[in-house]
Amino acid sequence: MTDTNRPPRLLLLDGHSLAYRAFFALPVENFSTATGQNTNAVYGFTSMLVNVLRDEQPTHVAVAFDVSRQTFRTEEYSEYKAKRNKTPGEFSSQLPLIERMLDSFSITYIKHPGYEADDIIATLVTQALADETSGLEVLILTGDRDSIQLVTDRSTVLYPMRGVSDLSRMTPAFVEDKYGVPPHRYPELAAIVGEQSDNLPGVPGVGAGFAAKWINTYDGLDNVIAQADKITGKKGEAFREHLGDVIRNRRLNALVRDLDLGIKVDDLVLTEWDRASALELLDELEFRGELRTRIMDVVAPNEDAPVEAGVELDGATLAPDTVGAWLDAVGAEQIGLSVRGTWGSGTGRVNGLALALADGRAAYVDVETLTPADDAAVAAWLADAARPKVLHDAKGPLLALAAQGWDLAGVVEDTALAAYLVAPDQRSYDLADLSLRYLHRELAQAGDDDQGMLFDEDANVARSAMVQARAALDLSAELAGEVEKAGGRNLLTEVEMPLVGILAGMEKTGIAVDIEHLEGLEAHFGEEVRGEAEAAYAVIGKEINLGSPKQLQVVLFDELGMPKTKRTKTGYTTDADALQGLFKQTEHPFLLHLLRHREVIRLRQTIEGLLKTVQPDGRIHTTFHQTIAATGRLSSTEPNLQNIPVRTEEGRRIRESFVVGSGYDSLLTADYSQIEMRIMAHLSEDELLIEAFRSGRDFHAETASRVFDVAPDEVTPEMRAKIKAMNYGLAYGLSAFGLSQQLGIDPGEASGLMKEYFETFGGIRDYLAGVVDEARRAGFTETIMGRRRYLPDLTSDNRMRREAAERMALNAPIQGSAADLIKVAMLRTDAALREAGLASRMLLQVHDELVFEVADGEREQLDALVRAQMAGAADLTVPLDVSVGTGRSWHEAAH
């Protein structure tokens, strides 16, 4: 907890020297984003900064940077710092990122042409210490020893000892103890000894010990120089010989203390930081986990800064039998709702409900102590569509409430979905963040006594729930304009929000599992895992962990001397492709056992994972996430039912375990065929492609016949396979190299194939190029329904980043439009099921496929209904082809 009366403390950082240290301390290969931006220096610098902010609680902060290598020192002595390695580009590219990080923390950074960061720091220290009445303490965090001269009773240097975590606290006593001279004499000592890192040679053969002795004996370097002939021995001789160097060193290592920075210490007060832009940058840099949390915990708003009006919540836990009256008083006003409880795996419970209004009124309903009258009032209010409610992520609450026997209607805004449409790549509009901001303000306003209690006391469960309810309401207002601007209103109210109830239903229903069948498979594959492992050990004559790429590399490349495969960050890949390649070259039997071992252990793992998630009702209840995938797709977790094996025969046996539940007739699967290519045909308006789809014939064969200019019945399987790969790869931004890899043909042939393809389908070529151009211009891509994805990297100077963004720009409208389409299909199907009064139900969505459980006697009707609703989900220039199958299991229902 922060102390409002804490003493003023100025923290100064040498941005350049710290970042430079971090750059060499942290292995660059372990710190880079998916797009190739190195981040080790940003990471290390930020980590040091945040730790010091946390541990030292400064009130004022500034970061100084060097502008360039050219300073008055290099003018005076051209060799100054010349021995330093040429600054690597991997380092320089990170400096702007550090500046952006500081911007978002609202921390001032300062550069001054012709001078070094050290001089800026020295100037600020001098200013800060000049006013003796202010009581300002100074901390200097730097990796440059020149700053030791700035140490006084009121200013301390924090010097990183090794890596970026250990800081040595250099007080006057510490300096004197370590170097034998007081801080202000340190540069005199350094002048004699020299400074390797600045390429300032000192007196050969003279170390810190002798230098300190001379300085102390003669009272300062000036006197040592004046009485230089009194020093005897070889060292004295050397000193006299290198006197020029010493004098030059002393002149160069003196820090400039009177720069005109145009900034005062008072200007450096820490103010509230820009949370949204910080989060955005953390996302961009892919800083997750520990550092991210540390940043969020530490860089809190400062109480001295002007604070936005805190949330004024006038509310408490409602007394028995007063719930109805409270709700009546609210009437039809919009209300923020936060549900406390648990949900998932097909069940849930509610502990409490928090309600908040824009005018500050709030209430908490403790579900444990509800009277029957309260219960009825809550139930009626929740179910009343005319009482508008705002929630953040309504699906969980919906499930918890349903478990309690309560219906939820009148949800006018789900802020999690609104935020997703505004910023699908980010997690910036996080309700937890907004609530936390509010709680921090509450803490700042509350007395010191109850600060620590706010989070765990019972009353505070209610309090924080109400704050959260209010935060949802405020977030909704904050996002409203953004949603309009992003053109997402229609998607939000017509697609994403209505989908929530359907997903909740699917999760609650789950899918039945044949446990015995799964257990049989587990035993079967388990047997083979052991067999293959033994066979593999026998071949190489020892037992290793076959699941360890590290140990495998030793065996394959060192002991068996196989040719090196493609590089990974940590060595050479042992993935299935590479192992197959190695087998072709070496025919070593170990590889076959290893590959097979991988395959069966994976199958066994999948089965074990599934078995663990089967609930007491004999069904698996996945969780669908609606705000994860940047393109608009759903994702599925715990377990992921969108990646159940299907490609191999053995994999499909796992699909046999997903079966129709008791009381139902069968499973039905319905999927779109070539949905992405159809969308591409629609968006590109390529006549030939549209014609290919309208013909209703084998699409890949049809396109192959066009590309190779042969009659449809002369298309060979090879031709078809090549064009099929091309068709699928197009929407991903496939390169000639990638295509050649996949088809196992030479890059030249692949390149020729692509050229031929694009000449045949000119509309596709123009469309793909146009999509990227337009996205670069607008800053985002758009799907058929107007779902956006922002891609700022399209204008990046970094080729890797830019090209990665270009591939995303190619793919997002296509994958995203397909996502739009199947979401609409789900809504239409759900509505039609209800309209028709059918008991059949939707269970799963797998991107282009829906799985249903068919009620007795509804098979034909459901088949027709689903076909119609899926095919009619959009009106494209090409037909939407839907294939349907039914069977006892998911496998049998496939077609």
Place this chain on the structure above:
DNA sequence: AGCCTGACGTA
């Protein structure tokens, strides 16, 4: 314990 990496399953 928590995080990262490689490997691999799906559309």
Place this chain on the structure above:
DNA sequence: CGTACGTCAGGCTA
């Protein structure tokens, strides 16, 4: 040097 996801085991660092 192909987009979008989630999960697992191994192994490193705290």
